[in-house]
Amino acid sequence: MSDQGSCDARTLGATLGLTEDCAASAVATLTGLLLLRHLPEDSDRLVPVAPDAAIAALVAPKEAGLRRQLAEIDQLRGELALLTPFYAESRRRWQGRPPLTEVTDLKTVVGMITEATMRCRQEVRTCHPGGGRSPTLLEQAFIQDRDMLRRGVRMRTLYQHTARYHLPTQEYARRMTDEGAEIRTMSELFGRMVAFDGETVFIPHQDDLDAAIVIHEPSTVAYLCATFDHTWSLAEPYHPAWTESSARDEVKQAIVRLLAEGMKDEMVARRLGMSLRTCRKHIAEIMEQLGAASRFQAGYLARVQSSAPAPGSA
Structure with missing residues (x-):
C-alpha cells in the first residue's frame, strides 16, 4: 500500500493473500490504531499513516492524562505528608x-x-x-x-x-x-x-x-x-409505668438490709442517695410495721421474716 499510495480492503487482501474476513479484521485493527485512514473523497479507499503521526494522535493524549494523574498523586502525597507531624505528635501524647x-x-x-x-x-x-x-x-x-x-x-x-x-x-x-x-x-x-x-x-x-x-x-x-x-x-x-410504690418498696428493703448490718442513719442515707430526713421517715415506718424497738432490731426482724418458710411449705 505504501508503494501504491492507496487501495481498498479487497485489493489489500488479495495482494497479501488474505481472505476477505481476515483483510477486514486487519483493516479494522489498523484503523483503530490510526495507522490507516479512509480518503475523504472515497471512503472505500485507505491510505497509510506515519507511525509518528499515529503516536501523536493516539498515545500523546494518554501520556498527558498520565502526567496529570502523576501530578495529582504528587500533590496529594504532599498534602497528606503535611499531616505527618501532627499525627506523630498526637501518637506521642496518646502513648505518653x-x-x-x-x-x-x-x-x-x-x-x-x-x-x-x-x-x-x-x-x-x-x-x-x-x-x-x-x-x-x-x-x-x-x-x-x-x-x-x-x-x-x-x-x-x-x-x-x-x-x-x-x-x-x-x-x-x-x-x-x-x-x-x-x-x-x-x-x-x-x-x-x-x-x-x-x-x-x-x-x-x-x-x-x-x-x-x-x-x-x-x-x-x-x-x-x-x-x-x-x-x-x-x-x-426506667419507664413511667414503674410506679413510685415499687421504687419505695425496693428502697425500704435496702434500708432494712443496711440496718441489719448495723449502719447508722447517716450512712444509710448516703448509701441510698436520699436526705437524712427522708431516710429516718422510712425507718420510722419500717419500725412501726415490724413492731421493733430499735433500728437494729427492725433490720433483724425483717431479715428473720424474709428467711422464714412460707406457711404450708415442706
Whole structure:
C-alpha cells in the first residue's frame, strides 16, 4: 500500500493473500490504531499513516492524562505528608499520657469531660449515685447528651431509685429516652463515674468535690466498665409505668438490709442517695410495721421474716 499510495480492503487482501474476513479484521485493527485512514473523497479507499503521526494522535493524549494523574498523586502525597507531624505528635501524647491523672481544678474537669463528650464515637456509660441533680445541670447535660445520641453514640445511665421522685430528673429521663438513651435505677450504686468508648473514665476525687481522677490505664478502665455492666444487668429499666410504690418498696428493703448490718442513719442515707430526713421517715415506718424497738432490731426482724418458710411449705 505504501508503494501504491492507496487501495481498498479487497485489493489489500488479495495482494497479501488474505481472505476477505481476515483483510477486514486487519483493516479494522489498523484503523483503530490510526495507522490507516479512509480518503475523504472515497471512503472505500485507505491510505497509510506515519507511525509518528499515529503516536501523536493516539498515545500523546494518554501520556498527558498520565502526567496529570502523576501530578495529582504528587500533590496529594504532599498534602497528606503535611499531616505527618501532627499525627506523630498526637501518637506521642496518646502513648505518653499517664495511666491516671489527678485534675484538681473544676473548670478543667468540666472542659475535659466536654472534650471527651465531643470525641466519643461508640458508647458512654454514666453512673450517678444520689438523688436528682439540679435543673441547671440537667439542662446542660441534656444538650451534650442529645448531640451524642444524634451522632449514633449509645448512652447508658444508672441512677438510684430515689432519683425517680425528683421531678426535674423525671423530665430529663423522659426527654433522654425519647432521644434513644437507656436509663436504669437500683437502690444502691457502686460510685460515680463517666466512661467514654471504653477508653477513658472519670471518677470523683476522694477528698475534693471539685476534683476528678481521669483514668486511661486499659485494665482499670475495663474493670470499671465491667462493674458498670454488671450493675446495669441488675438494675430496673426506667419507664413511667414503674410506679413510685415499687421504687419505695425496693428502697425500704435496702434500708432494712443496711440496718441489719448495723449502719447508722447517716450512712444509710448516703448509701441510698436520699436526705437524712427522708431516710429516718422510712425507718420510722419500717419500725412501726415490724413492731421493733430499735433500728437494729427492725433490720433483724425483717431479715428473720424474709428467711422464714412460707406457711404450708415442706
